[in-house]
Amino acid sequence: MSRYYQMELRISGHNPMKKEAIKNASAKEWPFEDWQEYVDEVACTTEASLCGGESEEAFVERLAVAIWQANEAYREIYVTATYLENLPYEEHVTNRADYERLIGNTVKNKETECGA
Numbered sequence: 001m002s003r004y005y006q007m008e009l010r011i012s013g014h015n016p017m018k019k020e021a022i023k024n025a026s027a028k029e030w031p032f033e034d035w036q037e038y039v040d041e042v043a044c045t046t047e048a049s050l051c052g053g054e055s056e057e058a059f060v061e062r063l064a065v066a067i068w069q070a071n072e073a074y075r076e077i078y079v080t081a082t083y084l085e086n087l088p089y090e091e092h093v094t095n096r097a098d099y100e101r102l103i104g105n106t107v108k109n110k111e112t113e114c115g116a
Contacts, residue, residue, distance in 0.1 A: 002049040005056075007032075008080040011067060012041040018071045025070035029063045047084065056081045 007030055014022055019042060026032045032044040050059055060079045067077055 002051050004047065004049050004084045006045060006047045006082040006084055007059075008043070008045040008078075008082075009063070010041060010043040010078040011071075011075055012078075014042065014071050014075050015073060021070040022067055025066040026063065029066050030059075 009026060009030075009032060011022060019037075023032070023035055023042065023044075026044070030046060031048050032046050034044065034046075036043045050056070054062075059081070060077075063079065064077050068074060
């Protein structure tokens with residue numbers, strides 16, 4: 001079973017000498033690319049699928065191990081996982097009463113604005 005996600009990754013306080021190793025290790029676990037680099041942080045957001053029934057928690061643990069090994073030290077890792085296949089949404093349907101209310105108000109407002 002494949003599940004489509006957006007993963008946002010932020011790593012701060014890493015060893016600057018290990019930055020490329022961290023990025024490469026992360027990319028082996030998830031197709032991270034187009035990194036943003038800040039003074040003391042690297043970040044990336046990419047969409048892909050978790051495969052084989054892997055949970056979000058298991059993915060984060062796998063990613064953390066790869067990053068910590070590349071950094072050769074602990075760093076706090078922030079991962080925001082957004083499941084994209086079944087996002088919540090709201091449906092809005094307009095009817096004739098809405099048309100009359102909205103268009104009628106617009107016409108009345110225009111008449112008032114123009115001094116007619």
